[in-house]
Amino acid sequence: MSFRSLKSFFPTADDLLRQDLPTLCAILVTHLKSYEGLNTVYQYAGLNCAYFRAMLENRNVGLGTLPKEPEYGARQPEVTKRMMEAWNWLERQGLLIRNDEQAADWFIISTDGEKLLKSGELTLQENSGVGVSPHKTASQLFRWEDLDRRFMLLAIEEAKKSVAEDDRPHPYVGVVIVKDGKILATGYRGESGDGDHGEYCALKKLNETDVQGATVYTTLEPCSTRKPPKRSCTKRLIDSKVMRVVYGIADKDESVYGHASLAEAGIEIGVFPNDLMQELLALNKAWSDSLRVKPIIPPNDTSPLANASYYKLGTSMHDNIHLFVRPPKNAGGFYTVEDAAKNVLAHGRTIDEIAVEWHRIDRQKVIVEKLVRQGSGSSNRLLNLV
Ligand SMILES: [Zn+2]
Numbered sequence: 001m002s003f004r005s006l007k008s009f010f011p012t013a014d015d016l017l018r019q020d021l022p023t024l025c026a027i028l029v030t031h032l033k034s035y036e037g038l039n040t041v042y043q044y045a046g047l048n049c050a051y052f053r054a055m056l057e058n059r060n061v062g063l064g065t066l067p068k069e070p071e072y073g074a075r076q077p078e079v080t081k082r083m084m085e086a087w088n089w090l091e092r093q094g095l096l097i098r099n100d101e102q103a104a105d106w107f108i109i110s111t112d113g114e115k116l117l118k119s120g121e122l123t124l125q126e127n128s129g130v131g132v133s134p135h136k137t138a139s140q141l142f143r144w145e146d147l148d149r150r151f152m153l154l155a156i157e158e159a160k161k162s163v164a165e166d167d168r169p170h171p172y173v174g175v176v177i178v179k180d181g182k183i184l185a186t187g188y189r190g191e192s193g194d195g196d197h198g199e200y201c202a203l204k205k206l207n208e209t210d211v212q213g214a215t216v217y218t219t220l221e222p223c224s225t226r227k228p229p230k231r232s233c234t235k236r237l238i239d240s241k242v243m244r245v246v247y248g249i250a251d252k253d254e255s256v257y258g259h260a261s262l263a264e265a266g267i268e269i270g271v272f273p274n275d276l277m278q279e280l281l282a283l284n285k286a287w288s289d290s291l292r293v294k295p296i297i298p299p300n301d302t303s304p305l306a307n308a309s310y311y312k313l314g315t316s317m318h319d320n321i322h323l324f325v326r327p328p329k330n331a332g333g334f335y336t337v338e339d340a341a342k343n344v345l346a347h348g349r350t351i352d353e354i355a356v357e358w359h360r361i362d363r364q365k366v367i368v369e370k371l372v373r374q375g376s377g378s379s380n381r382l383l384n385l386v
Contacts, residue, residue: 004034006071006083013075017082021089028086029095029109029117046099046106049087056080092213092243094182148217148246151176152272154186155217155248156279158198163190169287171220172280173198177206177242179214197223199233203240211240219248219272219280222258234258238265246270248280252291299342300329305351306358306378308385310371320374321365325358325383337361355382 009027010016016024032052035042041051057080072079090096095113099106109117158174173189175198187202189195199222203211222233222245237245238261245262248271263269272280281288304324311320322340334347335354346357362385365371376385 002034003038004031006031006079013072013079016072016079017075021086024082024086025090025093025095026116028083029090029113032096033109033117044102044106046102046108047096048105049107050105052087053080053084056083092179148270149273149276151178151183151215151217152246152248152276154183155219156276156283158186158188159219159248159280159283161188161191162198163188165190165194169290170195171287172283173218173220175199175202175219176217177202177211177214178217179210184210184214197233199236203236208240211242213241213243215244215246216242217246220284221247221249221251221256222262223251224257224261225255232258234261237262238267242267244268244270246272248272249277249284252288254292295347297334297336297344297347299338299344300326300333300336302326302329305335305380306376306383306385308362308376309374310365310369311374312371321371323361325354325378351380351382355380358383359385 006016006027009031010019019027032041032047035047041047041055043051056076058076087096090113091098091107095110095116096107097110099108155174155176158176159172160174162170162172162174164170171189175187177184177186185202185205187198187200187205189198189201191198191201192204198220199216199218202216216237218233222237224232224234226232231239245267246269247259250259259269271277304326306325307322309320309322311317323345324338324340326336326338328334334349335351336344337346337354337357338344345361346354348354348357362373362376366373373385378384
Protein backbone atom coordinates (compact mmCIF):
# COMPACT_ATOMS: atom_id res chain seq x y z
CA MET A 1 0.00 0.00 0.00
CA SER A 2 1.54 3.31 -1.01
CA PHE A 3 1.35 6.50 1.00
CA ARG A 4 -2.06 8.12 1.12
CA SER A 5 -2.14 11.68 2.40
CA LEU A 6 -5.06 12.93 4.46
CA LYS A 7 -5.84 15.28 1.61
CA SER A 8 -6.52 12.33 -0.67
CA PHE A 9 -9.35 11.39 1.68
CA PHE A 10 -10.52 14.86 2.60
CA PRO A 11 -9.88 17.61 0.05
CA THR A 12 -10.84 20.38 2.52
CA ALA A 13 -10.70 20.90 6.27
CA ASP A 14 -14.49 21.09 6.30
CA ASP A 15 -14.71 17.65 4.68
CA LEU A 16 -12.49 16.26 7.40
CA LEU A 17 -14.07 18.01 10.38
CA ARG A 18 -17.55 17.00 9.26
CA GLN A 19 -16.79 13.29 9.77
CA ASP A 20 -17.91 11.43 12.83
CA LEU A 21 -15.19 9.89 14.96
CA PRO A 22 -15.63 6.29 13.74
CA THR A 23 -15.31 7.34 10.12
CA LEU A 24 -12.33 9.51 10.88
CA CYS A 25 -10.70 6.67 12.79
CA ALA A 26 -11.17 4.34 9.85
CA ILE A 27 -9.35 6.85 7.69
CA LEU A 28 -6.67 7.46 10.28
CA VAL A 29 -5.77 3.80 10.64
CA THR A 30 -5.62 3.45 6.86
CA HIS A 31 -3.54 6.63 6.66
CA LEU A 32 -1.16 5.41 9.41
CA LYS A 33 -0.75 2.05 7.72
CA SER A 34 0.32 3.85 4.55
CA TYR A 35 3.37 5.28 6.39
CA GLU A 36 4.90 1.80 6.47
CA GLY A 37 8.39 1.86 4.99
CA LEU A 38 8.58 5.67 4.86
CA ASN A 39 10.78 5.81 7.95
CA THR A 40 8.99 8.77 9.46
CA VAL A 41 5.94 8.27 11.65
CA TYR A 42 6.47 4.56 11.09
CA GLN A 43 9.82 3.20 12.27
CA TYR A 44 11.12 0.18 14.13
CA ALA A 45 7.98 -1.71 13.13
CA GLY A 46 5.81 0.75 15.03
CA LEU A 47 4.02 4.08 14.88
CA ASN A 48 5.04 7.11 16.90
CA CYS A 49 2.30 9.32 18.30
CA ALA A 50 4.51 12.37 18.93
CA TYR A 51 6.02 12.14 15.42
CA PHE A 52 2.54 11.97 13.98
CA ARG A 53 1.63 15.19 15.75
CA ALA A 54 4.90 16.77 14.60
CA MET A 55 4.00 15.79 11.04
CA LEU A 56 0.58 17.40 11.35
CA GLU A 57 2.16 20.56 12.72
CA ASN A 58 4.97 20.50 10.16
CA ARG A 59 7.55 20.61 12.92
CA ASN A 60 11.01 19.36 12.12
CA VAL A 61 11.89 16.69 14.65
CA GLY A 62 14.68 15.13 12.62
CA LEU A 63 12.41 12.86 10.67
CA GLY A 64 14.05 13.50 7.33
CA THR A 65 11.95 14.33 4.31
CA LEU A 66 8.29 14.26 5.24
CA PRO A 67 5.26 13.87 3.12
CA LYS A 68 3.68 17.32 3.20
CA GLU A 69 1.02 16.99 5.86
CA PRO A 70 -0.01 20.54 6.85
CA GLU A 71 -2.37 20.70 3.96
CA TYR A 72 -5.18 22.66 5.42
CA GLY A 73 -3.56 26.09 5.89
CA ALA A 74 -5.16 28.20 8.61
CA ARG A 75 -7.50 25.32 9.50
CA GLN A 76 -4.58 22.99 10.26
CA PRO A 77 -4.73 23.45 14.09
CA GLU A 78 -8.37 22.30 14.13
CA VAL A 79 -7.51 19.37 11.90
CA THR A 80 -4.55 18.43 14.11
CA LYS A 81 -6.69 18.50 17.23
CA ARG A 82 -9.33 16.32 15.63
CA MET A 83 -6.80 13.83 14.29
CA MET A 84 -5.24 13.47 17.74
CA GLU A 85 -8.71 12.79 19.14
CA ALA A 86 -9.06 10.09 16.52
CA TRP A 87 -5.68 8.62 17.52
CA ASN A 88 -6.75 8.49 21.20
CA TRP A 89 -10.02 6.86 20.21
CA LEU A 90 -8.20 4.13 18.27
CA GLU A 91 -6.05 3.59 21.33
CA ARG A 92 -9.00 3.39 23.70
CA GLN A 93 -10.71 0.87 21.46
CA GLY A 94 -7.62 -1.33 21.45
CA LEU A 95 -6.99 -0.91 17.74
CA LEU A 96 -3.68 0.80 18.42
CA ILE A 97 -1.72 -0.70 21.30
CA ARG A 98 1.39 0.53 23.07
CA ASN A 99 4.61 -1.09 21.93
CA ASP A 100 6.22 -1.93 25.25
CA GLU A 101 9.53 -2.78 23.59
CA GLN A 102 10.04 0.89 22.81
CA ALA A 103 10.04 3.95 25.06
CA ALA A 104 6.79 5.94 25.36
CA ASP A 105 4.77 7.06 22.34
CA TRP A 106 5.34 4.00 20.17
CA PHE A 107 2.33 2.01 19.06
CA ILE A 108 1.49 -0.90 16.86
CA ILE A 109 -1.76 -1.70 15.13
CA SER A 110 -3.41 -4.49 17.14
CA THR A 111 -4.55 -7.78 15.64
CA ASP A 112 -8.13 -6.48 15.67
CA GLY A 113 -6.95 -3.26 14.02
CA GLU A 114 -5.15 -5.19 11.28
CA LYS A 115 -8.21 -7.35 10.75
CA LEU A 116 -10.47 -4.35 10.30
CA LEU A 117 -7.87 -2.69 8.14
CA LYS A 118 -7.69 -5.74 5.95
CA SER A 119 -11.42 -5.75 5.31
CA GLY A 120 -11.03 -2.00 4.74
CA GLU A 121 -8.32 -2.37 2.13
CA LEU A 122 -10.49 -4.75 0.15
CA THR A 123 -13.30 -2.24 0.14
CA LEU A 124 -10.93 0.55 -0.77
CA GLN A 125 -9.68 -1.36 -3.82
CA GLU A 126 -13.18 -2.15 -4.90
CA ASN A 127 -14.09 1.49 -4.63
CA SER A 128 -10.88 3.15 -5.77
CA GLY A 129 -12.51 4.39 -8.96
CA VAL A 130 -13.13 8.06 -9.61
CA GLY A 131 -16.20 9.62 -8.07
CA VAL A 132 -16.32 7.65 -4.85
CA SER A 133 -16.79 10.06 -1.98
CA PRO A 134 -14.34 9.59 0.88
CA HIS A 135 -17.18 9.49 3.35
CA LYS A 136 -18.94 6.67 1.57
CA THR A 137 -15.75 4.68 1.20
CA ALA A 138 -14.91 5.13 4.86
CA SER A 139 -18.20 3.94 6.23
CA GLN A 140 -18.11 0.92 3.94
CA LEU A 141 -14.59 0.09 4.93
CA PHE A 142 -14.96 0.23 8.64
CA ARG A 143 -18.08 -0.71 10.45
CA TRP A 144 -17.48 0.74 13.85
CA GLU A 145 -20.83 -0.47 15.09
CA ASP A 146 -19.66 -4.08 14.63
CA LEU A 147 -17.25 -3.67 17.51
CA ASP A 148 -19.87 -2.12 19.79
CA ARG A 149 -22.44 -4.68 18.75
CA ARG A 150 -20.26 -7.59 19.82
CA PHE A 151 -20.32 -6.32 23.40
CA MET A 152 -24.04 -5.49 23.27
CA LEU A 153 -24.82 -9.07 22.22
CA LEU A 154 -22.68 -10.36 25.03
CA ALA A 155 -24.54 -8.15 27.52
CA ILE A 156 -27.84 -9.63 26.29
CA GLU A 157 -26.46 -13.14 26.83
CA GLU A 158 -25.53 -12.11 30.37
CA ALA A 159 -29.00 -10.64 30.92
CA LYS A 160 -30.60 -13.99 30.18
CA LYS A 161 -28.81 -15.47 33.20
CA SER A 162 -30.60 -13.04 35.59
CA VAL A 163 -32.04 -14.54 38.77
CA ALA A 164 -35.32 -13.23 40.25
CA GLU A 165 -35.38 -12.96 44.05
CA ASP A 166 -39.17 -13.49 44.38
CA ASP A 167 -42.35 -14.18 42.41
CA ARG A 168 -42.82 -10.61 41.20
CA PRO A 169 -41.59 -9.71 37.70
CA HIS A 170 -38.05 -8.32 37.61
CA PRO A 171 -35.95 -7.06 34.73
CA TYR A 172 -33.31 -9.13 32.99
CA VAL A 173 -30.10 -7.12 33.14
CA GLY A 174 -26.69 -8.04 31.76
CA VAL A 175 -23.51 -5.98 31.87
CA VAL A 176 -20.17 -6.05 30.06
CA ILE A 177 -17.33 -3.71 31.03
CA VAL A 178 -14.77 -3.06 28.31
CA LYS A 179 -11.56 -1.06 28.27
CA ASP A 180 -9.04 -0.75 25.45
CA GLY A 181 -11.03 -3.33 23.52
CA LYS A 182 -10.68 -5.89 26.30
CA ILE A 183 -13.50 -7.27 28.45
CA LEU A 184 -12.70 -6.52 32.09
CA ALA A 185 -15.78 -8.04 33.69
CA THR A 186 -19.33 -9.21 33.06
CA GLY A 187 -22.31 -9.45 35.37
CA TYR A 188 -26.05 -10.06 35.57
CA ARG A 189 -28.87 -9.19 37.91
CA GLY A 190 -28.88 -11.33 41.05
CA GLU A 191 -25.46 -12.84 40.30
CA SER A 192 -23.90 -11.94 43.63
CA GLY A 193 -27.03 -11.95 45.79
CA ASP A 194 -30.78 -11.42 45.97
CA GLY A 195 -31.81 -8.44 43.83
CA ASP A 196 -28.23 -7.24 43.22
CA HIS A 197 -28.22 -5.02 40.15
CA GLY A 198 -26.23 -6.13 37.10
CA GLU A 199 -23.89 -3.13 37.11
CA TYR A 200 -23.12 -3.68 40.77
CA CYS A 201 -22.37 -7.38 40.16
CA ALA A 202 -19.93 -6.54 37.36
CA LEU A 203 -18.32 -3.50 39.04
CA LYS A 204 -17.65 -5.33 42.30
CA LYS A 205 -15.29 -7.67 40.43
CA LEU A 206 -12.97 -4.75 39.67
CA ASN A 207 -11.37 -1.93 41.58
CA GLU A 208 -12.29 1.64 40.71
CA THR A 209 -9.02 2.50 38.95
CA ASP A 210 -9.50 -0.44 36.56
CA VAL A 211 -12.88 0.90 35.57
CA GLN A 212 -11.73 4.47 34.97
CA GLY A 213 -12.12 5.30 31.27
CA ALA A 214 -14.00 2.07 30.52
CA THR A 215 -17.14 1.57 28.45
CA VAL A 216 -20.02 -0.13 30.24
CA TYR A 217 -22.58 -2.00 28.15
CA THR A 218 -25.76 -2.62 30.13
CA THR A 219 -29.06 -3.90 28.80
CA LEU A 220 -31.14 -1.51 30.98
CA GLU A 221 -30.78 2.19 31.79
CA PRO A 222 -28.88 2.31 35.10
CA CYS A 223 -30.97 2.96 38.21
CA SER A 224 -30.73 6.39 39.83
CA THR A 225 -31.98 5.81 43.39
CA ARG A 226 -31.47 3.00 45.89
CA LYS A 227 -32.49 2.88 49.51
CA PRO A 228 -29.51 4.01 51.63
CA PRO A 229 -26.93 2.73 52.44
CA LYS A 230 -27.00 1.25 48.92
CA ARG A 231 -25.59 3.43 46.14
CA SER A 232 -27.44 3.65 42.84
CA CYS A 233 -25.71 2.14 39.80
CA THR A 234 -25.64 5.59 38.19
CA LYS A 235 -23.76 6.96 41.20
CA ARG A 236 -21.36 3.99 41.11
CA LEU A 237 -20.66 4.53 37.41
CA ILE A 238 -20.04 8.25 37.91
CA ASP A 239 -17.81 7.63 40.94
CA SER A 240 -15.81 5.04 38.96
CA LYS A 241 -15.20 7.65 36.22
CA VAL A 242 -16.29 5.41 33.36
CA MET A 243 -15.97 7.06 29.96
CA ARG A 244 -19.06 5.75 28.24
CA VAL A 245 -22.28 3.95 29.06
CA VAL A 246 -24.18 2.12 26.32
CA TYR A 247 -27.57 0.86 27.40
CA GLY A 248 -30.28 -1.27 25.84
CA ILE A 249 -33.71 -0.09 26.95
CA ALA A 250 -34.80 2.90 28.99
CA ASP A 251 -36.33 2.20 32.37
CA LYS A 252 -40.08 2.70 32.09
CA ASP A 253 -40.35 3.66 35.76
CA GLU A 254 -40.91 7.42 35.82
CA SER A 255 -38.68 7.81 38.87
CA VAL A 256 -35.56 6.58 37.05
CA TYR A 257 -33.27 9.27 35.64
CA GLY A 258 -30.00 7.39 35.09
CA HIS A 259 -29.58 8.74 31.57
CA ALA A 260 -29.92 12.37 32.70
CA SER A 261 -27.49 12.03 35.61
CA LEU A 262 -24.84 10.24 33.54
CA ALA A 263 -25.02 12.84 30.79
CA GLU A 264 -24.77 15.68 33.32
CA ALA A 265 -21.65 14.01 34.73
CA GLY A 266 -20.08 14.26 31.26
CA ILE A 267 -20.30 10.53 30.52
CA GLU A 268 -20.82 9.71 26.86
CA ILE A 269 -24.05 7.80 26.30
CA GLY A 270 -24.91 5.30 23.61
CA VAL A 271 -27.96 3.15 23.06
CA PHE A 272 -28.39 -0.29 21.52
CA PRO A 273 -29.71 -0.34 17.94
CA ASN A 274 -33.41 -0.90 17.43
CA ASP A 275 -33.26 -4.64 16.67
CA LEU A 276 -31.46 -5.37 19.94
CA MET A 277 -33.78 -3.02 21.82
CA GLN A 278 -36.76 -4.97 20.50
CA GLU A 279 -35.14 -8.20 21.64
CA LEU A 280 -34.69 -6.74 25.13
CA LEU A 281 -38.25 -5.41 25.23
CA ALA A 282 -39.53 -8.92 24.47
CA LEU A 283 -37.27 -10.44 27.12
CA ASN A 284 -38.49 -7.91 29.70
CA LYS A 285 -42.16 -7.82 28.74
CA ALA A 286 -43.53 -9.22 32.01
CA TRP A 287 -41.58 -6.71 34.08
CA SER A 288 -42.29 -3.84 31.73
CA ASP A 289 -46.03 -4.55 31.72
CA SER A 290 -46.05 -4.38 35.50
CA LEU A 291 -44.90 -0.74 35.41
CA ARG A 292 -47.02 2.38 34.97
CA VAL A 293 -50.19 0.35 35.40
CA LYS A 294 -52.89 2.57 36.90
CA PRO A 295 -54.52 0.68 39.77
CA ILE A 296 -58.21 -0.02 39.22
CA ILE A 297 -59.93 1.28 42.30
CA PRO A 298 -63.32 -0.32 42.96
CA PRO A 299 -66.16 1.97 44.06
CA ASN A 300 -67.21 1.59 47.67
CA ASP A 301 -70.48 1.91 49.51
CA THR A 302 -69.27 3.64 52.64
CA SER A 303 -71.14 6.71 53.87
CA PRO A 304 -69.93 9.81 52.12
CA LEU A 305 -67.67 12.29 53.95
CA ALA A 306 -68.67 15.03 51.53
CA ASN A 307 -71.10 15.63 48.68
CA ALA A 308 -71.74 18.28 46.07
CA SER A 309 -74.25 18.82 43.25
CA TYR A 310 -73.80 20.83 40.06
CA TYR A 311 -76.14 21.89 37.26
CA LYS A 312 -75.98 23.83 34.05
CA LEU A 313 -78.20 26.90 33.76
CA GLY A 314 -81.29 26.19 31.71
CA THR A 315 -81.16 22.40 31.98
CA SER A 316 -83.49 20.06 33.76
CA MET A 317 -82.79 19.12 37.36
CA HIS A 318 -82.55 15.53 36.15
CA ASP A 319 -79.25 16.45 34.56
CA ASN A 320 -77.72 17.41 37.89
CA ILE A 321 -74.35 15.93 38.69
CA HIS A 322 -73.86 14.50 42.15
CA LEU A 323 -70.39 13.78 43.53
CA PHE A 324 -69.34 12.10 46.77
CA VAL A 325 -66.16 11.61 48.75
CA ARG A 326 -66.10 8.21 50.44
CA PRO A 327 -63.63 6.88 53.03
CA PRO A 328 -61.69 3.62 52.54
CA LYS A 329 -63.78 0.51 52.79
CA ASN A 330 -61.06 -1.38 54.62
CA ALA A 331 -57.48 -1.06 55.81
CA GLY A 332 -55.16 -0.36 52.89
CA GLY A 333 -58.07 0.92 50.78
CA PHE A 334 -58.45 4.33 49.16
CA TYR A 335 -60.50 7.45 49.73
CA THR A 336 -62.46 7.97 46.53
CA VAL A 337 -64.37 10.67 44.70
CA GLU A 338 -67.30 9.00 42.94
CA ASP A 339 -70.26 10.12 40.88
CA ALA A 340 -73.81 8.87 41.32
CA ALA A 341 -73.15 5.95 38.94
CA LYS A 342 -70.24 4.87 41.19
CA ASN A 343 -67.54 5.80 38.71
CA VAL A 344 -64.33 6.48 40.63
CA LEU A 345 -63.10 9.89 39.44
CA ALA A 346 -60.14 10.18 41.81
CA HIS A 347 -58.54 8.32 44.67
CA GLY A 348 -56.05 9.00 47.42
CA ARG A 349 -54.34 7.31 50.35
CA THR A 350 -55.09 10.04 52.89
CA ILE A 351 -57.77 12.59 53.62
CA ASP A 352 -55.32 15.35 52.62
CA GLU A 353 -54.72 13.72 49.24
CA ILE A 354 -58.39 13.27 48.51
CA ALA A 355 -59.13 16.83 49.67
CA VAL A 356 -56.75 18.13 47.00
CA GLU A 357 -58.53 16.00 44.37
CA TRP A 358 -61.96 17.08 45.64
CA HIS A 359 -61.10 20.78 45.33
CA ARG A 360 -59.48 20.20 41.92
CA ILE A 361 -62.63 18.50 40.61
CA ASP A 362 -64.81 21.28 42.05
CA ARG A 363 -62.72 23.96 40.26
CA GLN A 364 -62.96 21.94 37.08
CA LYS A 365 -66.77 21.81 37.32
CA VAL A 366 -67.27 25.46 38.26
CA ILE A 367 -64.57 27.28 36.34
CA VAL A 368 -63.86 25.09 33.32
CA GLU A 369 -67.21 23.43 32.72
CA LYS A 370 -69.15 26.53 33.89
CA LEU A 371 -71.50 24.53 36.09
CA VAL A 372 -73.31 26.01 39.06
CA ARG A 373 -72.69 24.35 42.39
CA GLN A 374 -76.11 23.90 43.88
CA GLY A 375 -75.18 22.53 47.23
CA SER A 376 -72.38 20.88 49.11
CA GLY A 377 -71.72 19.60 52.55
CA SER A 378 -69.07 17.89 54.55
CA SER A 379 -68.34 16.65 58.01
CA ASN A 380 -64.65 17.29 57.39
CA ARG A 381 -63.09 20.74 57.40
CA LEU A 382 -60.65 19.85 54.60
CA LEU A 383 -63.46 18.79 52.32
CA ASN A 384 -65.55 21.95 52.65
CA LEU A 385 -66.11 23.72 49.35
CA VAL A 386 -66.34 27.49 49.36
ZN1 LIG B 1 -28.92 -0.35 39.70
